[in-house]
Amino acid sequence: MQLQKSFKGDEETGKLYLVPTPIGNLQDMTYRSVEILKSVDFICAEDTRNTGLLLKHFEIVTKQISFHEHNAYEKIPDLLDLLSAGKNLAQVSDAGLPSISDPGHDLVQAAIEQGIPVVALPGASAGITALIASGLSPQPHIFYGFLPRKKRQQEEFFKQKLAYPETQIFYESPYRLVDTLTNMRSIYGDRQAVLVRELTKIYEEYQRGSISEILGHLAHTPAKGECLLIVSGSSGQEIQAAELDDSAITALVEEAIAQGAKPNKAIKEVAKAYQLNRQEVYKLYHDL
Numbered sequence: 001m002q003l004q005k006s007f008k009g010d011e012e013t014g015k016l017y018l019v020p021t022p023i024g025n026l027q028d029m030t031y032r033s034v035e036i037l038k039s040v041d042f043i044c045a046e047d048t049r050n051t052g053l054l055l056k057h058f059e060i061v062t063k064q065i066s067f068h069e070h071n072a073y074e075k076i077p078d079l080l081d082l083l084s085a086g087k088n089l090a091q092v093s094d095a096g097l098p099s100i101s102d103p104g105h106d107l108v109q110a111a112i113e114q115g116i117p118v119v120a121l122p123g124a125s126a127g128i129t130a131l132i133a134s135g136l137s138p139q140p141h142i143f144y145g146f147l148p149r150k151k152r153q154q155e156e157f158f159k160q161k162l163a164y165p166e167t168q169i170f171y172e173s174p175y176r177l178v179d180t181l182t183n184m185r186s187i188y189g190d191r192q193a194v195l196v197r198e199l200t201k202i203y204e205e206y207q208r209g210s211i212s213e214i215l216g217h218l219a220h221t222p223a224k225g226e227c228l229l230i231v232s233g234s235s236g237q238e239i240q241a242a243e244l245d246d247s248a249i250t251a252l253v254e255e256a257i258a259q260g261a262k263p264n265k266a267i268k269e270v271a272k273a274y275q276l277n278r279q280e281v282y283k284l285y286h287d288l
Contacts, residue, residue: 002112006119014041014088016111018104020123023095024200024226026057028124034058036121041087044079046103050094067091069103076110083116097125101145101171126199126228127169134167134194134230135208142166147180154180158187165233174223178215184231185211189275192232198225212277235275246284249276253285 006015017036022028037043037060044067045051051064067075083089091098091107097120098104111118127143147170148154161168172180177195185191188211195207195214203225207214211231249270256266267285271278 002115004117006117011117012086013114013116014083014086015117015119016083016107017088017090018098018108018118018120019090019092020097020121020125021051021054021092021095022200023124023126023129024198024204026054028200029054029058030121030123033121033123034060037062037090037092039088040090042082042089044075044089044091044107046093051092054092062090065089067103067107072103072106076107079107080110080114080116083111084114095124095126097123100125100127100143124200126171126226130194130196130199130206130228131167131169131230133206134196136167136192136194136230136232138167140166140233141169143169146171149176151179151183154183155187158184162187163234163236165235167233168231170229170231172227172229174225174227177223177227177229178218180229181211181215181218185215185277188231188234190271190277191275194230195223196228196230197223199228201225212279249274249281249284253281 017040019033019036020030021033037055037058040062043051043055043062043064045064046068048064048066054060055062055064065075065079067079079089091104093100093102093104096102099108108118131138131141142164148157170180174197181193184193190210190212192209193211193214195218197203197205197207207217209217252270252274253263253266256269257263261269263285264282267281268278270276271281
């Protein structure tokens with residue numbers, strides 16, 4: 001076991017501060033984050049050019065050290081030497097919290113192993129910010145970050161997560177959204193979802209609805225900018241739907257009609273009950 005008292009005042013080493021940066025709106029930078037970036041000896045930046053613009057805006061002159069996923073292995077020993085010598089370092093990513101779909105975790109682990117205090121500052125995080133305004137259940141939730149890009153790997157991922165009851169949070173490229181949502185619907189069924197674009201920026205937008213409704217909107221209004229997806233968790237009915245073959249789905253529609261529902265209403269009820277795509281159920285019933 002290791003016990004860290006972050007502010008006991010008699011440390012023999014420096015501290016590693018994990019400093020969040022705005023995900024769009026510069027006004028989301030906290031006073032504490034600005035002060036830490038001004039007071040540390042060095043700032044470890046994912047992209048020194050991008051961070052340089054932020055530092056210039058807040059009149060911060062602290063020297064930067066380039067630290068990203070491609071040079072982390074060679075840079076970590078030098079950064080640990082600085083920390084061990086009593087220097088304080090701040091680590092920042094291009095936007096949001098370090099280590100969340102960004103570089104940082106390896107340095108944190110290395111610092112902890114050396115007994116160097118690691119202090120995280122609270123601040124902007126795209127996934128949580130979007131979740132609380134999504135309208136979907138915020139608790140429990142699970143954050144996955146970026147999805148696999150290849151269709152087969154993505155489908156396998158969704159199959160593994162099919163039964164999870166938690167609201168799921170993903171980051172995705174606007175160029176892959178349609179394919180991703182199509183793959184998701186084929187496994188999850190037509191769940192409720194929210195597509196969030198350009199969070200905290202002037203074109204911030206929430207698209208709330210079923211996966212099919214969002215796909216319908218994207219068909220005539222392609223997404224642009226930074227995007228993330230929030231999808232409702234399993235209700236248990238998708239598992240039943242996954243076990244239904246075409247004939248079973250058709251039989252459910254016929255059963256609803258036998259009980260007095262008109263065909264279109266029966267199709268809608270079956271699709272909603274089992275979180276299926278209504279158009280697919282329509283095609284199955286009408287043998288199209």
